[in-house]
Structures are given as structure tokens and as C-alpha cells.
Amino acid sequence: MxxxxxxxxxxxxxxxxxxxxxxxxxxxxxxxxxxxxxxxxxxxFSSSVREAVMKALDEVNLYPDGNATLLKAKIAEKYGVTPDMVLPTCGSDEMVDLIAKTFIDQGSEVVMAEVTFPRYFSTSMMMGADLKIVPMKNMAYDLEGFKRVITPETRLVWLCNPNNPTGSFFSRSELVDIMEFISPETLVVYDEAYYEFATHPDYPKDSLDFLKKYQNMLVMKTLSKAYGIAGLRIGFTIGDATLLGLINRIRNPFNVTLITQAAAMAAIDDxxxxxxxxxxxxxxxxxxxxxxxxxxxxxxxxxxxxxxxxxxxxxxxxxxxxxxxxxxxxxxxxxxxxxxxxxxxxxxxxxxxxxxxxxxxx
Ligand SMILES: Cc1ncc(COP(=O)(O)O)c(C=O)c1O
Missing domain, CATH: 3.90.1150.10 (Aspartate Aminotransferase, domain 1)
Structure with missing residues (x-):
């Protein structure tokens, strides 16, 4: 059998x-x-990364710091938040997976765009979500379309800005509008993997300020793209400490390697x-x-x-x-x-x- x-x-x-x-x-x-x-x-990648990696190599007989204390502190300082609002992961890929496992139940309503980062789909489906997929409008997110399917019952909304693979973005005022529309009981995952490349004046460069008003929002970032260390696998999420605390319960204890923690500290400084x-x-x-x-x-x-x-x-x-x-x-x-x-x-x-x-x- x-x-x-x-x-x-x-x-x-x-x-x-x-x-x-x-x-x-x-x-x-x-x-x-x-x-x-x-x-x-x-x-x-930054030349300082190589040095940090070589130095860290001497210590790989030891487990990494499971709490990534120094890295969290560095990220917190750079982005003006407290270390308990930061959670580093093995790429933001790992975070997408952890978020789905933490927040989606069998039958939970989840909303995402039709052409976007494919892991939102597979991780949501893995958890048995009732997935609502919103068609694109001119190759971009149709946030009015999102509003038509989001209800107070919606458990989670995946937003990618700028979007992969269309490269499109939505503006700061559109982000305000959708955040105002969404219930504070719905989690909004705001993935800004390509944040550093966005130069349009209407792009919400101040997305982290949104966290002060919207505690139901998690901002996902990565060092795989502009910072160039995709092979080392490091992303981090910034948001409400209580939400991150929930995710932390199921995180693998040593999810970010010792070498990667050292490399990320160097990369983020350059x-x-x-x-x-x-x-x-x-x-x-x-x-x-x-x-x-x-x-x-x-x-x-x-x-x-x-x-x-x-x-x-x-x-x-x-x-x-x-x-x-x-x-x-x-x-x-x-x-x-x-x-x-x-x-x-x-x-x-x-x-x-x-x-x-x-x-x-x-
Ligand atoms: C929108 C988006 N989110 C997350 C990721 C995953 O990035 P990471 O390398 O940090 O796992 C990617 C990678 O292509 C991406 O395009």
C-alpha cells in the first residue's frame, strides 16, 4: 500500500x-x-563580505548564534526599529514558508495577485488556504480588484512591491488606501525584495513608517538582490514583535548560518x-x-x-x-x-x- x-x-x-x-x-x-x-x-557583492566570510570560516566548528543577536541589532539600527522587530531567515523564501505555516489554517481566505512571486501560491496552498487570485491590470497589481475580494474574514494578503516578475509598483497613496481598507485582524505581508532598485518618486520608500500605524503588516527584505549575496541565503522581516514571536516558535533554531550572519553584517554596511x-x-x-x-x-x-x-x-x-x-x-x-x-x-x-x-x- x-x-x-x-x-x-x-x-x-x-x-x-x-x-x-x-x-x-x-x-x-x-x-x-x-x-x-x-x-x-x-x-x-561588496568586497567587505569576502573578508567577513574568511574570518567566520575559522569558527564553523561552532553552531551559529540561533538568535542572530548582532545581526538583528545591526539591522534594527539601520532601519530605526528595535531588535525584537527584526527576524532574519534563510532568504525571504524561508519567511514566506514560515508565515504561511504560522498564519494560514485549512480554509483560511488568502488573497494574492495573479502574476507575482510564485511561493505565495505554493505555501498558501500547502496550508489548505481558500486562495483568491486577483487578475493583473496592465501587468500591475490591481489593488481595487484586491478590495473587491478582501473581506474582514481574510486571514492574509500577499503584496509584492515592486512586483516580481512584472517589475510594476504601486504608489505610497495606493498602499495607504489598501492598508486603510484592510481589517487590522488581517495580516498584510509586504514583500519589498526589490526595494533598493525603485526610483519612482511615488514609490513608498517610507514603508517602514507604516509599521507604526499598521501592526498587522510585516515588511520582508532580502540581501539576495541589490546586496548580491543570494548564494548565502539571507532575508529579514521587520514588523510587530508579537507577530514575529509567533513565527519564531516554529523557526529552525539555526536557520541562518554563522558565515551568513557575518556576511550579512558586512554587506548591509556597504x-x-x-x-x-x-x-x-x-x-x-x-x-x-x-x-x-x-x-x-x-x-x-x-x-x-x-x-x-x-x-x-x-x-x-x-x-x-x-x-x-x-x-x-x-x-x-x-x-x-x-x-x-x-x-x-x-x-x-x-x-x-x-x-x-x-x-x-x-
Ligand atoms: C518577490 C520576491 N520575494 C522573495 C524572494 C526570495 O528571495 P530570497 O533570496 O531572499 O529567498 C524573491 C526571489 O526571487 C522574490 O523575487
Whole structure:
């Protein structure tokens, strides 16, 4: 007799990450491959991270500080909150999982956008949520649409700003409006993985101030994108200490490694590194906008480090054809967007290589 498992798993597919460079080289016999598929940092990471990692290596016979005390203190100081309002995790991926396990019951109403970070879907479904999915409006979150499905019974709302994979954002006043609409008994998870890249004047750079008024909001951040340490797996969430205390009950005791804690402390201090990254992102974004326009391709304006565009041909075919040319990007997914793909903004050289390859495959 087959071993029994939770029926919720039947509708969940495994997460498909961007294809690794080495796999593509091996499978296709290519020497040079560029990966613009996972919104990683094309310039690596702050040099201070290397030093911190080398130093921490000497201590890996010890368990890490399970409370990440020094890291919490550093994050708290940087963002003007108290350390009990900070919870570091193994990437914000781990936090998405922990939030779902902590706050969603079988049948809980949960609301999310149609084209957004896919882990909101799988973790909510894993917990047996009654998931309401709000269609996009012009490739962006339709917050009026969210208001039509959110009720006082809603347990949790997932918001991603700027959004992955569309790069779209919603404004500070829209954020105020939706927070005012949502019951204080509903948890709002506000994921700002791409916060650092957003330059639009209406983007809510002061999102952490919202926490003073809305204790039902958790702000998720990551060092995987602008700070460039995706491989070390570190994200952190800022919000009400009582909510974080609930999540902390089920957190793995040593979820952030000793090396990662040291690296994160170094990365978060290097504001100069960040300036260069944002500059490059802006240049790359405008280069790609121009090129898409010249090619007559529709694209979505972005506040993140990736751009969604409509290749007007099957996204899966474009993906494989680009792969053969050594360029890894990815389809954005979703029934209605079968010809749309997402490209991460790379170095200028990578952006140019991508455009050259795209022209060839189209
Ligand atoms: C919107 C969003 N949230 C969370 C994550 C997970 O990031 P991390 O590397 O911190 O787990 C990603 C990664 O792509 C993302 O795009």
C-alpha cells in the first residue's frame, strides 16, 4: 500500500529556479553562458563580505548564534526599529514558508495577485488556504480588484512591491488606501525584495513608517538582490514583535548560518556598493527599454532589476532558442502571458549580448 501524504500537495508543483549556468554549458556544449534569469546581482557583492566570510570560516566548528543577536541589532539600527522587530531567515523564501505555516489554517481566505512571486501560491496552498487570485491590470497589481475580494474574514494578503516578475509598483497613496481598507485582524505581508532598485518618486520608500500605524503588516527584505549575496541565503522581516514571536516558535533554531550572519553584517554596511548597483540598473533598464522599442516589442516599465516583455511568440520556444545561444532568461508564466518573458538587468555587456541573441531568435 502506498504511503499516504497530504492531499494539498497534489496541486503544488516544485519551484523551478532559473537554470544554472553550468547545466546549460554541459547540456549544450557552450563555453560562454550568461544568466539573466534569477534577478541576481551582476556585479557580485561588496568586497567587505569576502573578508567577513574568511574570518567566520575559522569558527564553523561552532553552531551559529540561533538568535542572530548582532545581526538583528545591526539591522534594527539601520532601519530605526528595535531588535525584537527584526527576524532574519534563510532568504525571504524561508519567511514566506514560515508565515504561511504560522498564519494560514485549512480554509483560511488568502488573497494574492495573479502574476507575482510564485511561493505565495505554493505555501498558501500547502496550508489548505481558500486562495483568491486577483487578475493583473496592465501587468500591475490591481489593488481595487484586491478590495473587491478582501473581506474582514481574510486571514492574509500577499503584496509584492515592486512586483516580481512584472517589475510594476504601486504608489505610497495606493498602499495607504489598501492598508486603510484592510481589517487590522488581517495580516498584510509586504514583500519589498526589490526595494533598493525603485526610483519612482511615488514609490513608498517610507514603508517602514507604516509599521507604526499598521501592526498587522510585516515588511520582508532580502540581501539576495541589490546586496548580491543570494548564494548565502539571507532575508529579514521587520514588523510587530508579537507577530514575529509567533513565527519564531516554529523557526529552525539555526536557520541562518554563522558565515551568513557575518556576511550579512558586512554587506548591509556597504552603502557605496549599493550606489553603483542602482546606477547600473538604471542605465541597463533604459538601454533595454530603447532596444525593445526599436524592435517594436511591448514591455512593462520596471522599478526592479528585471523587465517583462512580450516576445509575441511562445515564451517556451524563445526561452529554449536563447538557451542554445548561451543566454538564460525565463518565461513569466501564467495562462494569459504565454508570450511574455522576464529578463534580469545585467552588466551592459550582458544586456547587449541578450539583445543580440534575442534579435537572432526572433
Ligand atoms: C518577490 C520576491 N520575494 C522573495 C524572494 C526570495 O528571495 P530570497 O533570496 O531572499 O529567498 C524573491 C526571489 O526571487 C522574490 O523575487
Amino acid at each position: 502506498a504511503v499516504r501524504y497530504r492531499k494539498e500537495l497534489d496541486i503544488i508543483s516544485p519551484y523551478v529556479p532559473g537554470k544554472p549556468i553550468d547545466d546549460v554549458k554541459r547540456e549544450l556544449g557552450l563555453e560562454r553562458v550568461i544568466k539573466l534569469a534569477s534577478n541576481e546581482n551582476p556585479f557580485g 552603502d557605496e556598493f549599493l550606489v553603483k548597483i542602482i546606477e547600473n540598473n538604471n542605465k541597463g533598464k533604459h538601454y533595454l527599454y530603447d532596444e525593445f522599442e526599436k524592435m517594436g516589442l511591448e514591455y512593462a516599465k520596471t522599478e526592479a532589476n528585471h523587465i517583462a516583455f512580450n516576445a509575441r511568440k511562445d515564451a517556451g520556444v524563445i526561452f529554449s532558442d536563447l538557451l542554445k545561444k548561451g543566454v538564460i532568461i525565463r518565461p513569466i508564466g501564467g495562462e494569459k502571458y504565454k508570450t511574455w518573458l522576464r529578463v534580469s538587468i545585467g552588466t551592459m555587456e550582458e544586456n547587449q549580448e541578450f539583445i543580440k541573441a534575442l534579435k537572432e531568435v526572433l
